[in-house]
Amino acid sequence: MSTKQSPLDQLVASLGLDTEDEWSHIVRERLVAYGLLGLYVVIIWFPIYFIFITSIKPAGAVLNVPISFFPSEPTVSNYVEIFQNRPFELYTLNSIIVASTTTLICVTLGTVTGYSFSRYDFIGNKALLLSIVGARMIPPIALIVPFFSIMSAPPLIGGITGSLYDTRIALILTYTFFNLPFAVWIMKNYFDGVPESLDEQARIDGCSRWEGFFKIILPMAKPGIAATAILAFIFSWNEFVFALVLTSSEQAQTLPIAVSLFVADDFVDWAHLAAGGMIAALPGILFGLFFQQYIVSGLTQGAVKE
Amino acid sequence: SGGDGGDGGDGSGNGSDGSGTSTGTGSESVAEKLVFYNAGSLKYDPGTEKNIERFEEETGITVEVNEVPWNNLKTSLTTIWKNESAKVDAFNGPTWWLADFVASDWIEPLGLGDSHMSNYPKNLQNLVTLDGKTYMAPEFGKWGTYLYDQQHFEKQGVSEPPSTWDEVVSTGQQLKTGDTSPFAFTWANKDVFTFKQFLYQAGGQLFNDSNEPVFVEGGTKVMDFFTRLRENDLIPDGISSMGEGGAGDTFIAGQLASVESWTPLAARAFEADGWSKERVGSAKPPKGPESRATFQDTNGISVSAFSERKGAAKKFAKFMTTTESSKTNMKVEGNPAVIPAVYDEPEIKEQYPSWLLEDMKFNLKHAKSETYLAQPQVDDYLSEQITPALLGDKDPQKALETAQSNIKRLYQDIGLL
Amino acid sequence: MAHVELNDLVKEFDDVTAVDGVSLDIPDESFTVLVGPSGCGKTTTLRLIAGLERATDGEIRIGDEVVNDQRAYERDIAMVFQNYALYPHKTVRENMRFGLEQHDTPEDTITQRVTEAAELLQINDLLDRRPSELSGGQQQRVALGRAIVRDPAVFLMDEPLSNLDAKLRVQMRAELNKLHEELSTTTVYVTHDQVEAMTLADQIAVMDDGQIQQVGAPTHVYTNPRNMFVAGFLGSPSMNFIEGTLEESGGKFELDLGSDTHDVPDEFVDQLEGYLGERVVLGIRPENIALNQDGVPSNVHPATVQVVEPQGEKTVLELDLDTGETIKAAVDPDTTVEMGDSVNLRFDRDSLQYFDPKTGRSLTHESKPERKAAA
Amino acid sequence: MAHVELNDLVKEFDDVTAVDGVSLDIPDESFTVLVGPSGCGKTTTLRLIAGLERATDGEIRIGDEVVNDQRAYERDIAMVFQNYALYPHKTVRENMRFGLEQHDTPEDTITQRVTEAAELLQINDLLDRRPSELSGGQQQRVALGRAIVRDPAVFLMDEPLSNLDAKLRVQMRAELNKLHEELSTTTVYVTHDQVEAMTLADQIAVMDDGQIQQVGAPTHVYTNPRNMFVAGFLGSPSMNFIEGTLEESGGKFELDLGSDTHDVPDEFVDQLEGYLGERVVLGIRPENIALNQDGVPSNVHPATVQVVEPQGEKTVLELDLDTGETIKAAVDPDTTVEMGDSVNLRFDRDSLQYFDPKTGRSLTHESKPERKAAA
Amino acid sequence: MSTQKQSLRRILDRLFVPLTVGPTMLWIAAIIVYPTLKLFWSSFFWTNPINSEREFVGLRNFKRLIFADGGSGTVFGLAPDFVSITWHTFVYVGLSVSISFVLGLGIALLLDKDLKGRGWFRTAVIVPWILPYVMSGLMWRWMFQSEYGAINGLLTQSGLLSSKIAFFSDGTLSMMALIIADIWVFTPFIIIILLAGLQNVPEQLYDAAEVDGAGKVSRFVNVTYPFLKPSILVALTIRIIFDIRALDLVWVMTQGGPGKSTEVWASWLYRTAQVFNRPGEGAALGVVLLAVTFVIVAVLYRVFGESPY
Numbered sequence A: 001m002s003t004k005q006s007p008l009d010q011l012v013a014s015l016g017l018d019t020e021d022e023w024s025h026i027v028r029e030r031l032v033a034y035g036l037l038g039l040y041v042v043i044i045w046f047p048i049y050f051i052f053i054t055s056i057k058p059a060g061a062v063l064n065v066p067i068s069f070f071p072s073e074p075t076v077s078n079y080v081e082i083f084q085n086r087p088f089e090l091y092t093l094n095s096i097i098v099a100s101t102t103t104l105i106c107v108t109l110g111t112v113t114g115y116s117f118s119r120y121d122f123i124g125n126k127a128l129l130l131s132i133v134g135a136r137m138i139p140p141i142a143l144i145v146p147f148f149s150i151m152s153a154p155p156l157i158g159g160i161t162g163s164l165y166d167t168r169i170a171l172i173l174t175y176t177f178f179n180l181p182f183a184v185w186i187m188k189n190y191f192d193g194v195p196e197s198l199d200e201q202a203r204i205d206g207c208s209r210w211e212g213f214f215k216i217i218l219p220m221a222k223p224g225i226a227a228t229a230i231l232a233f234i235f236s237w238n239e240f241v242f243a244l245v246l247t248s249s250e251q252a253q254t255l256p257i258a259v260s261l262f263v264a265d266d267f268v269d270w271a272h273l274a275a276g277g278m279i280a281a282l283p284g285i286l287f288g289l290f291f292q293q294y295i296v297s298g299l300t301q302g303a304v305k306e
Numbered sequence B: 001s002g003g004d005g006g007d008g009g010d011g012s013g014n015g016s017d018g019s020g021t022s023t024g025t026g027s028e029s030v031a032e033k034l035v036f037y038n039a040g041s042l043k044y045d046p047g048t049e050k051n052i053e054r055f056e057e058e059t060g061i062t063v064e065v066n067e068v069p070w071n072n073l074k075t076s077l078t079t080i081w082k083n084e085s086a087k088v089d090a091f092n093g094p095t096w097w098l099a100d101f102v103a104s105d106w107i108e109p110l111g112l113g114d115s116h117m118s119n120y121p122k123n124l125q126n127l128v129t130l131d132g133k134t135y136m137a138p139e140f141g142k143w144g145t146y147l148y149d150q151q152h153f154e155k156q157g158v159s160e161p162p163s164t165w166d167e168v169v170s171t172g173q174q175l176k177t178g179d180t181s182p183f184a185f186t187w188a189n190k191d192v193f194t195f196k197q198f199l200y201q202a203g204g205q206l207f208n209d210s211n212e213p214v215f216v217e218g219g220t221k222v223m224d225f226f227t228r229l230r231e232n233d234l235i236p237d238g239i240s241s242m243g244e245g246g247a248g249d250t251f252i253a254g255q256l257a258s259v260e261s262w263t264p265l266a267a268r269a270f271e272a273d274g275w276s277k278e279r280v281g282s283a284k285p286p287k288g289p290e291s292r293a294t295f296q297d298t299n300g301i302s303v304s305a306f307s308e309r310k311g312a313a314k315k316f317a318k319f320m321t322t323t324e325s326s327k328t329n330m331k332v333e334g335n336p337a338v339i340p341a342v343y344d345e346p347e348i349k350e351q352y353p354s355w356l357l358e359d360m361k362f363n364l365k366h367a368k369s370e371t372y373l374a375q376p377q378v379d380d381y382l383s384e385q386i387t388p389a390l391l392g393d394k395d396p397q398k399a400l401e402t403a404q405s406n407i408k409r410l411y412q413d414i415g416l417l
Numbered sequence C, D: 001m002a003h004v005e006l007n008d009l010v011k012e013f014d015d016v017t018a019v020d021g022v023s024l025d026i027p028d029e030s031f032t033v034l035v036g037p038s039g040c041g042k043t044t045t046l047r048l049i050a051g052l053e054r055a056t057d058g059e060i061r062i063g064d065e066v067v068n069d070q071r072a073y074e075r076d077i078a079m080v081f082q083n084y085a086l087y088p089h090k091t092v093r094e095n096m097r098f099g100l101e102q103h104d105t106p107e108d109t110i111t112q113r114v115t116e117a118a119e120l121l122q123i124n125d126l127l128d129r130r131p132s133e134l135s136g137g138q139q140q141r142v143a144l145g146r147a148i149v150r151d152p153a154v155f156l157m158d159e160p161l162s163n164l165d166a167k168l169r170v171q172m173r174a175e176l177n178k179l180h181e182e183l184s185t186t187t188v189y190v191t192h193d194q195v196e197a198m199t200l201a202d203q204i205a206v207m208d209d210g211q212i213q214q215v216g217a218p219t220h221v222y223t224n225p226r227n228m229f230v231a232g233f234l235g236s237p238s239m240n241f242i243e244g245t246l247e248e249s250g251g252k253f254e255l256d257l258g259s260d261t262h263d264v265p266d267e268f269v270d271q272l273e274g275y276l277g278e279r280v281v282l283g284i285r286p287e288n289i290a291l292n293q294d295g296v297p298s299n300v301h302p303a304t305v306q307v308v309e310p311q312g313e314k315t316v317l318e319l320d321l322d323t324g325e326t327i328k329a330a331v332d333p334d335t336t337v338e339m340g341d342s343v344n345l346r347f348d349r350d351s352l353q354y355f356d357p358k359t360g361r362s363l364t365h366e367s368k369p370e371r372k373a374a375a
Numbered sequence E: 001m002s003t004q005k006q007s008l009r010r011i012l013d014r015l016f017v018p019l020t021v022g023p024t025m026l027w028i029a030a031i032i033v034y035p036t037l038k039l040f041w042s043s044f045f046w047t048n049p050i051n052s053e054r055e056f057v058g059l060r061n062f063k064r065l066i067f068a069d070g071g072s073g074t075v076f077g078l079a080p081d082f083v084s085i086t087w088h089t090f091v092y093v094g095l096s097v098s099i100s101f102v103l104g105l106g107i108a109l110l111l112d113k114d115l116k117g118r119g120w121f122r123t124a125v126i127v128p129w130i131l132p133y134v135m136s137g138l139m140w141r142w143m144f145q146s147e148y149g150a151i152n153g154l155l156t157q158s159g160l161l162s163s164k165i166a167f168f169s170d171g172t173l174s175m176m177a178l179i180i181a182d183i184w185v186f187t188p189f190i191i192i193i194l195l196a197g198l199q200n201v202p203e204q205l206y207d208a209a210e211v212d213g214a215g216k217v218s219r220f221v222n223v224t225y226p227f228l229k230p231s232i233l234v235a236l237t238i239r240i241i242f243d244i245r246a247l248d249l250v251w252v253m254t255q256g257g258p259g260k261s262t263e264v265w266a267s268w269l270y271r272t273a274q275v276f277n278r279p280g281e282g283a284a285l286g287v288v289l290l291a292v293t294f295v296i297v298a299v300l301y302r303v304f305g306e307s308p309y
């Protein structure tokens, strides 16, 4: 191999890549990949950037034309105001509790059920799976009224006072219903891709189905679990209509509701909406960053890869 | 059934509230708490907030305010009522919901009494009264208003705002500049309201006394006006997407010389960057073939028929709409009062320029509305026709005729005709 | 410790019958080697014993229990899979530990056994690697290690040494032998390596087409195959078969091979009597053919060398008999013959076998099996 | 058709150097067999030639081109993977067709070649099955089939027969031989089977620890190992090494083994001269040891039989020399010795090897390699 | 291990399937049975929106919605609303799903590469999905706003465009805006699912394919794709199910306008059931939607349902 560096190699080196260790064509491919990804990220982040700069413009200057894409006098007053005026911390807390509990339930049940569907040919396997996924095909709009009546019905179990209406539990139950079928299905399909010989080895090693599943198969399904978790989390994080109907106060209302409260009858309070939107997105983004490692490793540790 | 439909403005009979008896108040000991559904965040309704505080102080009843996004308030309420749930005691909403709510037995007559009701102008009293019973206590007014950018007018050498449709067209030529359209009005989401406003100005109305849709003739005049505006490039291209927010935002962005929009816009403009009280010009809406009427979009407070605290709720509705409350609301939030007397209060006179009060009073008096059944669907039939007509994608007359026949068929279908 | 018994075991996959009525007795503490051509059902048999497949028919007993309905994990077996099936997300150490952890083995026992096994298998440097970072043979040793650390009732091993080099294989074979002597765990072992089969087995079971052809002590089966299949399958190069007509000539039997004649040793007369005048197949292993170029009186078959194939420790010759048949002979590597040489072959008379060409049945098979003497 | 040249090839994985400066010339049309202990870098070398790994250092030439930067699919090679790497979603037929389709082979050629290969590999009944429905050996044959249908510049085969039974393996070996004669495609072949290595190879390359130890014609390497590693690696059981001090006695050299003495044949005197008085290792292969119980005058070593291991075609003895060292001998299966017997061993004088114990270097190695005669 | 513990373990093992599938089934059944029955049941009734009087009408709701109800002209015997709204839905769902699929697949493939910093990229590409849909809808409405929207601003201020485009005054442009917003919001979902699926592709098969002479495209088709199929099935199905009923963006951005040019099934259903208070017809639409979804999913299953092993 030649040791002199072409400009491309220099570029590669300056990007922190090892020119020596890599196939030069792979390096080239990577540069293209970086380029494309960079472009994509810039494009999809433009609206977000726009929202962000809007949120740091003085409320009165938001609508100025020509639009300033680089605000000259950034301010945090919009953020301060929305926290002063609204219990944003409560909405955020609600969102986090609802979304993470839902995610937890969906991932737990979805994984075990999906595994059973993938591995065992029990009676009615296909029909049950179909009915699970089918359950999710019913347009949610058609379910609003029945859900409301279920959730606002007096409790079936004694000792609990009041209905589930306007509680996080109502939302968790509902969102679980919406996400669980998909969780099952995603995981079923995922497990289909994990070779069964590993299940067998686990059984030889003395694992019952439970042990084999939890100790061997589950760790290998991380990518699927990560995808399922993200899906369930974001769905719950974003859900609006049911949150609207099933909650009525900040003890259970979630961020999407909070954000849409900036949309008044007659006008949209863009500056505060933008700030609220950033805040609504922020926990999600932070959550993403915080679990970045997990998500990435989850999405990467394809156990099946050899 | 409740053949109430058209209550076309001035004409209809039942002058004052006859139903003095309120259901359910008698036996009920007044509750300590009530649940009030507010459209949107209370933060945007500081007047309401203030009045609630006063109410709580005076009565000792706690008001639990549930804020529901404006666009979804009706969905929330109907979901609750379809389940006959007592989750909500009182709510505030627009008058045009009333007919359907009453027909479905979802709201309760308020029994406000003549002394209270006589505070309001006749047309408003009629609007909230169905079958002789009052179902809503009008809280604050909203109606179309005409605002203009004085700075732009001056720059283009226009001294007076137009006072007729024709003048809108003629001064418009003068007001037009590169980035600025001479005129705009609220459309998206509010197309039917705006249409009605122009319709009233043109002397038309949607329904006659026997529930028949009769708007083609008046509507054609409106559409002619629109066509002139469009063809002379006096309204922006994006007009059909201009809701209240859009029209207001564009106005504040300095891209509109004048706008026919909803009242609170003026207050917003005052606060915006680069604006001042001096720059905001206000005038009575330009006169159409018939009048300078505007569309009445008053908000009021109603009480749920499923409420278990009707007594407290009715008390609340009444309290929130007294002259004092109306004044407070106007003072704190700038919401135009629906009680003419408020405009003569010294504090109000002090706070607002007299020309603005003048216009408000005028609008209050001349605002028109109709309550009709199956309102959302009627509006939808209208909307799907008038927007293409506005944009020139459809022949206006044909569009209106289609709308009219669709509405007629709907009314036949549901047994009104 | 347990004996394993298979009774009329059948396993069908859709349209394939992989195991077709196998009955096999695997005594406690025995080391049973399963051999047979590729696809004959060896792996399937092991999987049935392990409980990884459900028998279509028949019975499996481990100890005294019928285990058909027991799950693999209840059967207390350790298995080396033909394709290793290592846990890709666990290190070598973790792979080896796992089975022990499952059986609640105390921590220090685990550490000790894993260390020992790793040393024995010469993979102690690799304990912290992932399977994907190992060579084929290393992976196979890990798979083996994962089994031998265990102390199960039965070991099942499916070609556990196939990817190792000869030297290592000899070492491993010795280690397995030692292990079996120490633990005496009942073991079922599949291999294609004849030497492995011969040296490890107490008993060897030859399978073909889903059925057991012969079971017995390895040398016994090797020297007394029950039929032509077994005879031909064991040994490499495989046994030569020469067909002829059995005739009597002067009180002696001989096989008319066409242009040549083979004298049947007297001790076989009894067994072959019934076949006089019929076609009979003579079997002789390549290593039992001697080149006797200097001429020896009786039973000499002239032949021409066709191919000389030196294989290191031996040289294999392909020879054309005068009858036109081609046979193979394995001779000493320093035998100096060349292509085209004419040679005389002497078949070792103690190693002759005779078969019925129609049924393939051996006519000279002794039915009593012999157990291998303790190694 | 192309010759392959590896120059100072190095491949490092993180902290492991799998291939450590391999230089190897693989002539056009040759059949080169790579052997070496497990983990020595054979697979890695093949993968480097294939273009599946990136060389850390060094150069790979195919034909006259340096191909370091070419992708595998640009190199026109066919490879049999050690772990098969069959496409699980394709049928056997599709697996075999795929490579041909990729090379725009006409449809009827594809059909024909696949049919032929399937017949040759005895998998024609399995063409419509998925890999998961095949036995280990069947999968391996498919993997082989996928390569041999191709007509590439170079064949790379990584233990392609390891999971086949002996008989089939012999057949397949013959078929591969025939194929190579017909097509003369340059082939690099990894195997652990010595017989395979000896019979297939034009040249054999012995690897250890990432390095090539010796390259040459198979019999030459077998009989003239360059060092103790090669000597010990080839052959099974492997060569016996006996260490002693070289001494002169009456014009003759002898190796003082302690309580025994080994006479060095005269022809080695020249080569060993420099080692007089030093330690020297004597190497003798088990098959070159004869049991000479009846006494033969010279160079006889008394020993005691420790283990008798019948392996079918031969019997391996483990013997204790009087010096205490243990050696192995491979003898005729009908040799009748028993454990504990005292025997006299005669080392075949033509097969003796001598090594320097410090460097392992052979002192008697002839440097000129021999090419195998066309088989 | 005590025998008691052992038999418990045994029992638990036998109960694996019931215990793993049971709770999920119960959960779903408990919540779904009543609403589903109610949905089907309601579709046979007609409720007078002005006084809530119910009347059993059999299949009349379906007839009216799908086939001409005697009013204005019909298209091949189908109700014009049904035809045009179906077409809008088809365009909306078809374009946004297919474009976001291609885009998502491309990005997933890029992110599957062993790139430094891919973790950050992965987080970055998910973000649009994290924003509340309402927020995203409003944001895009604002972006596309004709007078002061950022897109017009960007285009005119940079001189690319001389006059501003009134996106929401034109049916086609409105639809385009909706589709762009939809793609923006939901592509991350595709990326995530496909990225997970890509982990299931055994690396060694890439080697085998390369040796077989397969270039990039062929490797994708012959190795990646078969293993990705289950994930593609999941991604497309969920994406389509979501999109067919996606209301938030449409409602926030266009409310079906201008006119009815961006009305889709979801907004039609919502309008009918919630806004017009016509639960029977809403339910009938819901049933139709359910059936259509079923058919689409069945077709997808046909195409992508095969597992690689």
Ligand SMILES: Nc1ncnc2c1ncn2[C@@H]1O[C@H](COP(=O)(O)OP(=O)(O)OP(=O)(O)O)[C@@H](O)[C@H]1O
Residues within 6 Å of the ligand: C132, C133, C134, C135, C136, C137, C138, C163, C165, D013, D014, D016, D017, D018, D036, D037, D038, D039, D040, D041, D042, D043, D044, D045, D082
């Ligand atoms: N991906 C990898 N990462 C780290 N080490 C590796 C990797 N692949 C191989 N090795 C190491 O490199 C060495 C050579 O491996 P290679 O697979 O070439 O051996 P081999 O000669 O084919 O052995 P075998 O006969 O056992 O298959 C081994 O020690 C192995 O552990």
Ligand SMILES: Nc1ncnc2c1ncn2[C@@H]1O[C@H](COP(=O)(O)OP(=O)(O)OP(=O)(O)O)[C@@H](O)[C@H]1O
Residues within 6 Å of the ligand: C013, C014, C016, C017, C018, C036, C037, C038, C039, C040, C041, C042, C043, C044, C045, C082, D132, D133, D134, D135, D136, D137, D138, D163
């Ligand atoms: N899942 C399956 N579906 C269909 N047929 C199968 C399946 N598994 C194995 N078979 C077939 O059953 C027969 C026996 O397979 P098995 O794996 O037991 O063979 P084996 O003796 O282990 O062979 P090898 O030595 O090649 O590994 C073979 O013909 C094989 O093709």
Ligand SMILES: [Mg+2]
Residues within 6 Å of the ligand: C042, C043, C044, C082, C158, D135, D136, D137
């Ligand atoms: Mg097998």
Ligand SMILES: [Mg+2]
Residues within 6 Å of the ligand: C135, C136, C137, D042, D043, D044, D082, D158
């Ligand atoms: Mg290897």
